[in-house]
Amino acid sequence: MIGFWSVFKRESEHYFVTPIAYIVISIFWLSSGFFFSFNQLFVSAIDMVSAFHNMSLLLMLMIPLLTMRSFAEEKQAGTLELLMTLPIGDGAIILAKYLSLMMLIFFMLLGSSVAVIVLVYFGEPDLGPIIGGYAGIFLLASSFSAIGLLISSLSANQVVAATATWSLLLCLWFIDYASALFPESNLISLFQHISFSVQYLDIIRGVITGGGFIYFFGLVLFCLVSATQVLRMKRF
């Protein structure tokens, strides 16, 4: 992976030398904190099912705003040409951009874990589903990010990249509703299997099934390999 670390450091720094990271992290912490507090005050549940549900929706809204710049911004500024003539492999560029984004998301989720401390302080929550839930939310965010990165590599405009990512994520979220259109079809199980809204029901309860793990991991792998191919195609 020639040049991986240099791009990884540059990308990670980029989030923090510009206001992007501060704004996104602040909004995520404030929003997830608000929803968690609201849930505790009015429902008094000693779990994080509702918090994970809100986090999933927040991440679906916010990740396209982070991924839209990954390649679209570089294309607009002309820096992609510069990056692709440096001795850095195409795969290294994709992986470095993806992992730096995942690091930012990790920080976002880490900050929101203050909620767990509050739960432990005031009650006796079952930590297993909470840890599992966090791992699941991270998997969900990984697939959102990979999809966003792939779409950004295809687009030269940041707004188009963000809008297309939202559209695709919404489609994948609600695709199981399409089962109602084909009640007799074999497609029902396929729609339910690839639908985020079905997969996330397990995740918010802190359950990661083998099938779910393979689905998310496969989706990430598919998007990253495709983004690498998109970058390679630019060389032809």
Next chain:
Amino acid sequence: MQIEKKAEALFEIKGVKKRFGRYSVLECVNLSIQPGEIVGLLGPNGSGKTTTLRIAAGFGWPDHGQVLLNGCPISPDQPKSRRSIGYLPERSPVYDSFRVARYLLFVASAHNMDRVRASDAVEYVLDAFDLNVVKNRTIGYLSKGYKQRIGLAQALISKPKVLLLDEPTNGLDPKQLIEARRMIKLAAQDRAVVFSTHIMQEIEVLCTRVVYLDKGILHPVPLKRSLPTGCVFIKADVLCREIDTLYKLLSSLSSDSKVTILSLGEEKFTISMTITKEKQSDLVSTFSKYSLLESLQVDGGSLEDRLIELIGEGSKK
């Protein structure tokens, strides 16, 4: 029998062809460069100068042919092969949100330098390109001239053997232009440089060789005109109502030399031709007789004249 061994080229573009859809950009580009040479790449807009430089820099694949550095191919899928190439794309793109020194450190580390070597390389280019005063400033707030310098500095940070510059002086003001020329000359020491430009003056000041890209093929353009013994090159502005009258007059004076006639509008033409010294006085007296002559220059002619001859615009033998 003596066999003269031809010196091996440092950098070679061999039979490169490139199409975009049905449009053929590069038909067959061949160029070989020795260390210390500065090659000027000229050509009209859309002639494929940027495509040539991108392929040479290992950014894009050619459809046919190859690029060699010291005999080893430069390939887009082999990042290591690009380590000895410095490239400055058109518009000198840089990461605006970064500070100058940090950006240069990123480029150095992308060239696989360890921290000490990368710091030394950054110090070297900061000194060489007078960037020390702005090293801690954010690139986005700097002038275009500074950004151009940063672009040149990043292209040179790995001390490459070949430097490829795509219109490096585009959009610079006269002061920045002089500065940029100094930088390019500095950069060209002991390495091969190819740069594309539209500015003839630049080529004449900087280059050791000029090539002109037209219809996908590179043509050499002589920097200095070699004239036959006893001949001079004449460039004259004349006033004449009809171009045919001019042709008749000129063919009576010289039937064996190539004459280029450029229309300047309003019955005004520029004639350039190589002529014997004896016939030069005949030409002057004939033109004076009909009060056609407005101005006359006798010298080797500019690079622009030679380029016009090469393109063949308005020429007639």
